[in-house]
Amino acid sequence: MxxxxxxxxxxxxxxxxxxxxxxxxxxxxxxxxxxxxxxxxxxxxxxxxxxxxxxxxxxxxxxxxxxxxxxxxxxxxxxxxxxxxxxxxxxxxxxxxxxxxxxxxxxxxxxxxxxxxxxxxxxxxxxxxxxxxxxxxxxxxxxxxxxxxxxxxxxxxxxxxxxxxxxxxxxxxxxxxxxxxxxxxxxxxxxxxxxxxxxxxxxxxxxxxxxxxxxxxxxxxxxxxxxxxxxxxxxxxxxxxxxxxxxxxxxxxxxxxxxxxxxxxxxxxxxxxxxxxxxxxxxxxxxxxxxxxxAEKDQTKWHAPGLFDKVTGEIFKKKFDTPQPPKYQDVFGHTIIELAEKNEKIFGVTPAMPSGSSLKFMMEKMPDRAIDVGICEQHAATLSAGMATQGLRVYCNIYSSFMQRAYDQVVHDIAIQKLPVILCLDRAGLVGDDGPTHHGCYDIAYFRCIPNMIISSPMNESELRNLMYTAQLESNQLPFVIRYPRGEGMMPEWQTPMEEIQVGTGRKLKEGKDVAILSFGHPGNFAAAAIREVKAAGITPGHYDMRFAKPLDEVLLHEACQQYPKLITVEDGTVEGGFGSAILEFMAKHGYKNDVKILGIPDRLVEHGTPKELHQECGYDAAAIAQAIYGVMQVAAIPSGNNIIATPPVLS
Known part of the structure; x- marks a missing residue:
């Protein structure tokens, strides 16, 4: 109506x-x-x-x-x-x-x-x-x-x-x-x-x-x-x-x-x-x-409630027959409490986003160890640095696009001094309806050029927990970035035991031939779906979840470059200066001549829309990755409904 x-x-x-x-x-x-x-x-x-x-x-x-x-x-x-x-x-x-x-x-x-x-x-x-x-x-x-x-x-x-x-x-x-x-x-x-x-x-x-x-x-x-x-x-x-x-x-x-x-x-x-x-x-x-x-009574809840019945006030939530994955932010919020209960040095800091980052859980349970500094991203970064000089392990949780405001503080106050502040970048990638002011497009590129930085991204909830666990260990003495997207992950049963990940190591998810996908972060799930799609055409890509954009896993990269003549990189960051660029730099340094296709956020402002719409527009959803695989393998694909039906290879 x-x-x-x-x-x-x-x-x-x-x-x-x-x-x-x-x-x-x-x-x-x-x-x-x-x-x-x-x-x-x-x-x-x-x-x-x-x-x-x-x-x-x-x-x-x-x-x-x-x-x-x-x-x-x-x-x-x-x-x-x-x-x-x-x-x-x-x-x-x-x-x-x-x-x-x-x-x-x-x-x-x-x-x-x-x-x-x-x-x-x-x-x-x-x-x-x-x-x-x-x-x-x-x-x-x-x-x-x-x-x-x-x-x-x-x-x-x-x-x-x-x-x-x-x-x-x-x-x-x-x-x-x-x-x-x-x-x-x-x-x-x-x-x-x-x-x-x-x-x-x-x-x-x-x-x-x-x-x-x-x-x-x-x-x-x-x-x-x-x-x-x-x-x-x-x-x-x-x-x-x-x-x-x-x-x-x-x-x-x-x-x-x-x-x-x-x-x-x-x-x-x-x-x-x-x-x-x-x-x-x-x-x-x-x-x-x-x-x-x-809305007057509960102003936080009604800041942006979604769809609701204006008469009864019922906020409509999707109903599912099976358990659904949690939001990445909630995995962060609950995991930091688990870690803090075992490590008394752990603190949480956020600039005015305790609900959005889910640090609110820690603020409720450990109010003396979780700090909301107000809308002050620069202060949040340097405050965390000051705390780190005294041996505390601070998870500074800032949305990726908001972190842009604290860039100078990360360079001068954190990176130059090699302080092990843990920068948790929520809303990395394309966030959806809020549009270009809120998209987390640039953090891979703008952090990758700073010395002493570790840049990581989990493919799922279990990997987020493992990265959070790794970052707070005494063996880590460098600034540690963990970036993850807005919204749900992939694992309904997400409370897995936490394990240390060796910094700078990825993991080989699938052995293949001819073409390999190197993914960084959550889009690795899109890549996995694309690999399942192209299997019908007799194509079996290899798949590496790299986990770190800095330092890169050079052992895995040497293997991929030597074994696969064609590579596709996938990320939810800008293709200019991002993860794919890091792969090209590695190849140039070592003299590799593989064919490489970089998928990610293009070099233009992306407007608002649902994440699904924007992933499709920017060309790194599962369908786009499948198309890229067909393209590099010189196989034509005919869309049919929601599926992609492959045709025989085009012979030159």
Whole structure:
């Protein structure tokens, strides 16, 4: 059944239409917008609670500001669904995060209203400041720039760096701090406590309210001049000790906190703040999941719940008749506890992803040995390095794409000092619906060039456990990368005994002739399926699960190069500089001339879609590997349904 927007929302094809509504109609529109998000996400999936929490703010921003001329920058973008719906993408919204459909995040190529592409946190203030500086340079005095950032994203160093600059840059920009106390998991750290103090301090708020009253300026919608606005702001600064407010100390005028769900007050306040020059911050208090009771109650669960019944709140899960493999992240989460129970030196560290990485299990069972540092990947890496100098064995669990932010710290603080930090890269490879900002394409390539690094990837759950066990042994004194994909593995019975793997050794899974497949990580399972497929054509490829991209198993590689004239490499990383490139470098070094075909993520940005769709598009799923085998063996293959039927060899 086609989902229909409400009568007012149905009339809104752009913010121009929004501005035609009366103040009273805005409340109805906000209700319809919230309901439309609930209706669509319940049926089609996507992020949920974040957008519900900013419905009123989104409506007010597009009502007050002249977007897209005025620049609106969203941080991360989980919360931008309402923004997309109000800016001409309402009817296409059901395609959100689907293959070839709308992106789940703001994307410059998708709409002129998406002023800055996002997906990782804490970039909005820097981007908005850059836009504000450009507007000032070009003489666009009437152009306004607004950054919307959550209190979780505000913990990252980049946000502080941007505010430090904004306070002295003398540009006209507004930062909206959307304070709801949660990112994906509950926020942690001193900033959270500080914002709580501001929000709840009766003394601070009484003084602030007295200043508003003294200046005759409770937000009631009256326009006032820039001079009056400047006087008001200076009055606030003079009567509220600026040293008691972090933002004022950074020379950013602070306003708030105000109720982020009071639409009328938001509209009035934003109109007034438009007239106050210079860098400003408006602190609003919101509830993630607002308007859907279950999402308000359990905000982590309802961050991105999947498909659900909007009436009962039942989240639909696939039902299976047989036991299913666990998620790789859960294997990590349970295995680190097993290891920590036997090794008192083991700690876990994650930058704000205890649920996503499943370190939450250790945080519940061993709270003094599992640390969530907030959205601070750089800090997580160097913190782990500092702990390692004292003999601790730290599993630093960071999504592959997020690890890109900590690259410098891995080089300088971990690799150069040869500290045995264990870097567990969750979500390696193509992650699916989140798209190019979240794909873990590059870690093999960007880590392989760093001296002292060990780079490994398991083909299944048992191998993940073995690699985790190996990494924490005293015999290992180097940084140890373990990369694994999002989603389920291959083994329902996954709790196998853990064994040491000699670093830099692979394993021969299958003897063959003429062609060998060298696989790295989980795609080895695709290769195994392809080998079963081509057996009908009388082709018996050899198969090596290499396990390590650095150091390579040179004994196995010499064997493969000497025994098989044709080689196919398979990985879920970029073909440029990745595992396949490492094989070519080995061959060049030793003078081998084998024919080699590299399968993996191509040298282009891969958009969003299901992992299955993207593996097929990028040409390294089982069918593509089978086709590659037929190709190098000069055997034609005719697709037939889901199977591939081989025809006799083509004779030259």
């Amino acid at each position: 086609e989902i229909q927007p409400g009568p007012l929302l149905k009339r809104i094809d752009s913010p121009t239409d929004l501005k035609k509504l009366s103040r009273e109609e805005l409340h109805q529109l906000a209700d319809e917008l919230r309901q439309y998000i609930i209706d669509v996400v319940s049926v089609h999936g996507g992020h949920f609670g974040a957008s519900l929490g900013v419905v009123e703010l989104t409506t007010a921003l597009h009502y007050v500001y002249n977007t897209p001329y005025d620049q609106l920058v969203w941080d991360v973008g989980h919360q931008a669904y309402g923004h997309k719906i109000l800016t001409g993408r309402r009817d296409n919204f059901p395609t959100n995060r689907k293959y070839k459909g709308l992106s789940g995040f703001p994307k410059r190529s998708e709409s002129e209203y998406d002023t800055f592409g996002v997906g990782h946190s804490s970039t909005s203030i820097s981007a908005a400041l850059g836009m504000s500086i450009a507007a000032k340079y070009k003489g666009e005095k009437d152009r306004k720039v607004v950054a919307v950032i959550g209190d979780g994203s505000m913990t990252a160093g980049m946000a502080f760096e941007a505010m430090n600059h904004a306070g002295v840059a003398n540009t006209d920009m507004l930062i909206i701090l959307n304070d709801n106390g949660i990112g994906i998991d509950p926020n942690v750290g001193a900033l959270k406590e500080y914002l709580t103090d501001i929000t709840t301090s009766p003394t601070y708020n009484k003084v602030k309210d007295d200043v508003w009253k003294l200046m005759g300026k409770l937000p009631v919608g009256k326009n006032f001049t820039r001079a009056m606005g400047h006087k008001l702001a200076e009055g606030l600064k003079g009567m509220v000790n600026s040293n008691a407010n972090l933002f004022e100390a950074l020379k950013i005028r602070y306003f708030g906190p105000i109720d982020g769900h009071n639409l009328a007050k938001l509209v009035d306040t934003l109109k007034d703040l438009r007239e106050i020059p210079g860098p400003k911050i408006l602190h609003i208090i919101t509830t993630k999941g607002k308007g859907y009771a279950l």
